[in-house]
Amino acid sequence: MTPAGSFEPFAKNAADSVGAWGESRLIASIRGWLGSISPRAPFGIGDDCAVLPASAGPQLITVDPVIFGRHFDAGVPARAVGAKLLKRNLSDLAAMGGQPTAAVLALTLDRRVDCRWLESFYRGLAAAARKFGVPIVGGDVAQADGVLAASLTLLGTAAGPRVVTRTGARRGDTIWVTGVLGGSLASGHHYRFTPRLAEGAWLARQPDVRAMMDLSDGLAKDLHALTPRGNRAALVEAALPRRRRVGTAAALTDGEDYELVFALAAKTDRAAFARAWDRAFPRTPVTEVGTFVAADRTVPGTLDLSAYQGYEHLR
Amino acid sequence: MTPAGSFEPFAKNAADSVGAWGESRLIASIRGWLGSISPRAPFGIGDDCAVLPASAGPQLITVDPVIFGRHFDAGVPARAVGAKLLKRNLSDLAAMGGQPTAAVLALTLDRRVDCRWLESFYRGLAAAARKFGVPIVGGDVAQADGVLAASLTLLGTAAGPRVVTRTGARRGDTIWVTGVLGGSLASGHHYRFTPRLAEGAWLARQPDVRAMMDLSDGLAKDLHALTPRGNRAALVEAALPRRRRVGTAAALTDGEDYELVFALAAKTDRAAFARAWDRAFPRTPVTEVGTFVAADRTVPGTLDLSAYQGYEHLR
Numbered sequence: 001m002t003p004a005g006s007f008e009p010f011a012k013n014a015a016d017s018v019g020a021w022g023e024s025r026l027i028a029s030i031r032g033w034l035g036s037i038s039p040r041a042p043f044g045i046g047d048d049c050a051v052l053p054a055s056a057g058p059q060l061i062t063v064d065p066v067i068f069g070r071h072f073d074a075g076v077p078a079r080a081v082g083a084k085l086l087k088r089n090l091s092d093l094a095a096m097g098g099q100p101t102a103a104v105l106a107l108t109l110d111r112r113v114d115c116r117w118l119e120s121f122y123r124g125l126a127a128a129a130r131k132f133g134v135p136i137v138g139g140d141v142a143q144a145d146g147v148l149a150a151s152l153t154l155l156g157t158a159a160g161p162r163v164v165t166r167t168g169a170r171r172g173d174t175i176w177v178t179g180v181l182g183g184s185l186a187s188g189h190h191y192r193f194t195p196r197l198a199e200g201a202w203l204a205r206q207p208d209v210r211a212m213m214d215l216s217d218g219l220a221k222d223l224h225a226l227t228p229r230g231n232r233a234a235l236v237e238a239a240l241p242r243r244r245r246v247g248t249a250a251a252l253t254d255g256e257d258y259e260l261v262f263a264l265a266a267k268t269d270r271a272a273f274a275r276a277w278d279r280a281f282p283r284t285p286v287t288e289v290g291t292f293v294a295a296d297r298t299v300p301g302t303l304d305l306s307a308y309q310g311y312e313h314l315r
Numbered sequence: 316m317t318p319a320g321s322f323e324p325f326a327k328n329a330a331d332s333v334g335a336w337g338e339s340r341l342i343a344s345i346r347g348w349l350g351s352i353s354p355r356a357p358f359g360i361g362d363d364c365a366v367l368p369a370s371a372g373p374q375l376i377t378v379d380p381v382i383f384g385r386h387f388d389a390g391v392p393a394r395a396v397g398a399k400l401l402k403r404n405l406s407d408l409a410a411m412g413g414q415p416t417a418a419v420l421a422l423t424l425d426r427r428v429d430c431r432w433l434e435s436f437y438r439g440l441a442a443a444a445r446k447f448g449v450p451i452v453g454g455d456v457a458q459a460d461g462v463l464a465a466s467l468t469l470l471g472t473a474a475g476p477r478v479v480t481r482t483g484a485r486r487g488d489t490i491w492v493t494g495v496l497g498g499s500l501a502s503g504h505h506y507r508f509t510p511r512l513a514e515g516a517w518l519a520r521q522p523d524v525r526a527m528m529d530l531s532d533g534l535a536k537d538l539h540a541l542t543p544r545g546n547r548a549a550l551v552e553a554a555l556p557r558r559r560r561v562g563t564a565a566a567l568t569d570g571e572d573y574e575l576v577f578a579l580a581a582k583t584d585r586a587a588f589a590r591a592w593d594r595a596f597p598r599t600p601v602t603e604v605g606t607f608v609a610a611d612r613t614v615p616g617t618l619d620l621s622a623y624q625g626y627e628h629l630r
Contacts, residue, residue, distance in 0.1 A: 023628040042480040048410035048528055049375035049471070051478055060364035061452060063419045063468060067459045095363035104378045106421070106466040137376060143628060144382045146461050151421040153378060153468035156364070163366055165357040213363055313338040313458060 008074045009148050011114035018118065018143075019111030026115070026141065033122035037129045038136045050137035052102055052155070058163065059101075060156040062092040068148035072191065078117045079124030080191040086128045088216075089154035090195035091258045095214035097164045097204025098156040099197065103129070104138040106151045111143055121150075132197065159201035166225045168211040169263030174270065175226075175233055175290045177261045181219060182246035184256040189243070193258045200260055202280055208265040208273070215257035219289075221310020226263060228292060234302035235290035248303070255311035263292065323389045324463050326429035333433065333458075334426030341430070341456060348437035352444040353451045365452035367417055367470070374416075375471040375478065377407040383463035387506065393432045394439030395506040401443045403531075404469035405510035406573045410529035412479045412519020413471040414512065418444070419453040421466045428463055436465075447512065474516035481540045483526040484578035489585065490541075490548055490605040492576045496534060497561035499571040504558070508573040515575055517595050523580040523588070530572035534604075536625020541578060543607060549617035550605035563618070570626035578607065 011017040018026060031038060031045060038044045042051045066072055066085045076084075086103065093100055105125070109118075129136055134154070178199055184190040196214070203209045211226050219240075223233045235252075242251045264273065270288060277286045293299055326332040333341060346353060346360060356362045381387055381400045391399075401418065408415055420440070424433075444451055449469070493514055499505040511529070518524045526541050534555075538548045557566045579588065585603060592601045608614055 041482070042411075042478070047481050048407040049377040049413060051411075051480075052370075052374040052376055054372050054374065055367075055370045057369050059367040059369065061367055061417070061419055061468075061470070062364040063421045063453060063455050065421055065423065065455060065457050067423060067457055070457065070459060092363040096357075096366075098364060102376070104376055104468055106378045106380055106468075108380065108382060108423070108462075108464055108466070138378060140378050140380060140466070141628065142380050142382055142385065142464075144385060144462060144464060147423075147459060147464070149423055149457075149459060149462070149464070151423070151455070151466045153376075153419055153421075155376070155470075163357070165366075166362050167356070313456065 006074065007077050009068060009078065009114055009117040010112045016114050016116060017111060018109055018113045018115060021115055030122055033119055034126045034136050037126045044135065044137045045139060052137065055157060057157055060093055060096055060098040060163065061153065062089055063151060063153040064088045064092065065149055065151040076191055078120035082121040082124030083128035084191040085150055085152050086125055086132065086134065087193065087195045088258065089152050090132055090197055091214045093154060093156045094196045094200030095212055095260060097159055097162065097200050099159040099201065100132060100134040100154055100156045102135050102137045102155045104153050105136060106140045108142050108144050108147050108149045110146055110148060113148055160205045162204055164204045164209060164212040166211055166213045169226055169228050169292055170210065171228065171231050171292050171294060172266035173210055173263040173292050174288050175261065175292065176264055176286055176288050177219065177241065177259055178284055178286050179259040180241045180243045180285065181257050181259065182251040182254045183243040184254055187243055190256040195258060196260050199281055199284060203260065203262055208268040210263045210265055212260055212262035215259045215261055217255050218253040218310030219261060220252040220305045220308035222261065223305065226261060230295055231292045232295045233290055233305055234293045234299040235305065236301065237303050239287060239289045241285055241287040249308060252308045253310050321389065322392050324383060324393065324429060324432040325427045331429050331431060332426060333424055333428045333430060336430055345437055348434050349441045349451055352441045359452045360454060367452065370472060372472055373478065375408055375411055375413040376468065377404055378466060378468040379404050379407065380464055380466040391506055393435035397436040397439030398443035399506040400465055400467050401440055401449065402508060402510045403573065404467050405447055405512055406529045408469060408471045409511045409515030410527055410575060412474055412477065412515050414474040414516065415447060415449040415469055415471045417450050417452045417470045419468050420451060421455045423457050423459050423462050423464045425461055425463060426458055475520045477519055479519045479524060479527040481526055481528045484541055484543050484607055485525065486543065486546050486607050486609060487581035488525055488578040488607050489603050490576065490607065491579055491601055491603050492534065492556065492574055493599055493601050494574040495556045495558045495600065496572050496574065497566035497569045498558040499569055502558055505571040510573060511575050514596055514599060518575065518577055523583040525578045525580055527575055527577040530574045530576055532570050533568040533625030534576060535567040535620050535623035538576065538620065541576060545610055546607045547610045548605055548620060549608045549614040550620065551616065552618050554602060554604045556600055556602040564623060567623045568625050
């Protein structure tokens, strides 16, 4: 859509840089860019800590970053980078059936970063925060040469009576995924996606959903965390929902799907489950892709996942 | 104490580097290094989010990083860097009269970082977390070239019936600081300090303590946030408690004191207050250093703070 390089985060003109602005002007500007989604101190930015109301029940907490050169480049609009930072954390919350309550942001940047880039980043973050109802209550800005990275810590609570973890699937449970898989980077899905908060909350209310997680490093890798000990995931290749022009390997190993994968109890009436889903989410596909079977059992026509590696960090 | 450069965080031998280990081995190792201070999933590392118990009352949240080249260098032991990361966040909590409940850590590192350095860092963090009773419930590890940075988000609650903010000082209130000021970098105080949690909790229980904060950028700069509008801080130079061989300018402008500064109501019996403090904290000095006066009032023998600038970030 946009030519690569058109959202360059480093200032051509030194006067536009973070270093030229300095800390006081920058912090005051950030408050303005965040606007009403950033409460007044002590409930938001401006004191040693932010004060949050007591939680209504058990809480959820997660932290994920966006880093220039890893999670975005100059081809991604700065507004979308800010939104992506919040949305990838919301996806983790969705994966447990949670809803957000507050977020804090730690920014690490080179002094050459362009303040106009930063304004768009914060405005994009604020717009997403307003959309999903997440107050941005605190933050920190620190300088480091050659870096542009932001880390967001998200707090939440269970949206319903229960939190769904990665543990709980059993042999015979069927494996389901939301949406379509693969090609996230090429398609721009990696920053345009909508976190599956409503879907995750709905799934957490179904007692037959036994375990759930979100897909960030590809189904082949991520599924290991959902697979009960002594079992393996027998996936049906033809069943895998894919983005256009995405092959099997990419559907299984591309990162940043930000979809949900969950285990449905073997006894469940799957047709009734799928109908209930379609009524609740007519625009979000859900697909049965396989079953957990004994690790030593061969199932004709299913994929050997050990042949596929997901995204491996730090390599 | 230790020769500069002896705690080099980048691996001489590539086999010892984060890149050689890869994500899976590193994450498993981190769990081992953190040990019992890192609860099992879903209450700690290992699911999409960590599950925390409901809070007993209003909560406090803060985030602060340590960055190689800014907050530490190869002269600081890796264990001390891990401890410092937690302690600087605890200092923010102390400044409001809080006590910690949980922390999450976001690490951003170059793949050349030495895994033995990282082990010491995490062991130092874990030791400090055990000492101060802070479960490390979650985290993220991400790769970025040329970077070694860690950002910790700390959750807490009020230790007593009230939280003390930066707002609330009035004209005539006296200004007090804990400990001694200045020379933090040269003396190693910047990583050897003990956060003033007990002191902050005690001060929050004194109704006459009207406003409080911790000192990170030097008293001259930080005091602005405590000074009521239309007033200025009249400080008595001779009263300033200093580390050995620290002059007035350094006492006022050096960063990373990690001491508390607070405003005590004008009507308070200061001698009785100082006696009560000494009984509670016989080993921590507390010193009256000045008074808030009308902005246009000149007080003979007091310092003109506008002549001193604290640590300015991003420049």
